[in-house]
Amino acid sequence: MHSDVDPAARTRTAAPPTAPGWDPQQYLRHSGHRTRPFLDLLARIPALPTRPARIADLGCGPGNVTALLADRWPDARITGFDLSPDMLRRAEADHAGPTPGGGTLDFRRADIADWLPDDTYDLITSNAALQWVPAHPGSFAAWIAALRPGGTFAFQVPGNHTAPSHALLAALCESPRWRDRLAGHGSRYAHVLDPAEYLDRLTELGCTADTWETTYHQLLTGPDPVLDWVKGTALRPVLTALGDDRDAAETFLAEYRDLLREAYPPGPRGTVFPFRRIFAVAVKEG
Structure with a gap:
């Protein structure tokens, strides 16, 4: 049963955005679509300079993508880094340990x-994580400096912050009903650069770089599939900010769901969800 009190009125002091809480199970519900961009990125990474290779995966999440690195370089020593204890627990339980090719995954x-x-x-790589770091291009110099000559820095990030899914979320967070609790929580990665800007940054740092973009037209199925998708990613800061206030969370989700239903009407075989991704592969000269 919902309270008659406006959920946004319970807290009238805006709090600064905090690190979102993550749900590995929700994130992995769409693992097929989420993995495809990384497979496309992986296919463009050239041979690495030494063997066995030393590899870092930044923002490894539940480790399912990190494990794909061990398929490509089976004797490599691979470390996934993440801030979320929940994601790390899932990654360690499912993937940590020696790999069949003689490498290690931790x-x-x-x-x-x-x-x-x-x-x-x-190799330093990152899959759909750097969008959460506003100043991430400022770290490129230190990361590339840690590469061996001929080593690679490769990443992909969502480039869909202007898509209806994200524009509607940002507008709802800034609406009078919600802004005091959620201002800024719906547009936390609008700072992603365009491919040309990433190309300029990476070539200035002494790399031979290739950047591009792809829009995947994903066919999602089930009830309210776009809402289910964003529950694993873009909605995490909002749900974290609302915390244990279940009435507020349910009210917000219902409002957002109705907006998404209008923006992404279902077809006879599912709901088409266009998703733009931006890619970069930079090889350190030496």
């Missing part, structure tokens, strides 16, 4: 917003 807690390499790497 996971460590780290905030990629200020992560500095403590080793020399052949």
Whole structure:
């Protein structure tokens, strides 16, 4: 039963955005679609300079993508870094340990917003994580400096912050009903750069770089599939900010759901959800 009190009126002091809480199970509900961009990125990464390779995966989440690195480089020593204890627990339970090719896969807690390499790497990669770090291009120099000559820095990030899913979320968070609790929580990665800007940054740092973008037209199924998708990613800061206030969370989700239903009407075989991704592969010259 919902309270008659406006949920947004319970707290009238806006709090600064905090790190979102993550739900590995919700995130993995769409693992097929979420993994595809990384597979496309992985296919463009060239041979690494040494073997066995040393690899870092920044923002590894539940480790399902990190494990794909071990498929490509089976004897590599691979470390996934993430800030979320829940994601790390899932990654360690499902993927940590020796790999069939003689390598190792381990996971460590780290905030990629200020992560500095403590080793020399052949590959530093990141899959759909740097969008959460507003100043991430400022870290490129330190990360590339930690690569061996001929090593690679490769990443992909969502480039869909202007899509209806994200524009509607941002507008709802800034609406009079919600702004005191949620201002800024719906547009936390509008700072992602365009491919040309990433290309300029990476070439200035002494890399041979390739950047591009792809829009995936994903066919999602089930009831309110776009809402289910964003519950694993873009909605995490909102749900974290609302905390244990279940009435407020349910009210917000119902309002957002109705907006998404209008923006993404279902078809006979599912709901088409266009999703733009931005990619970069930079090889350190040496």
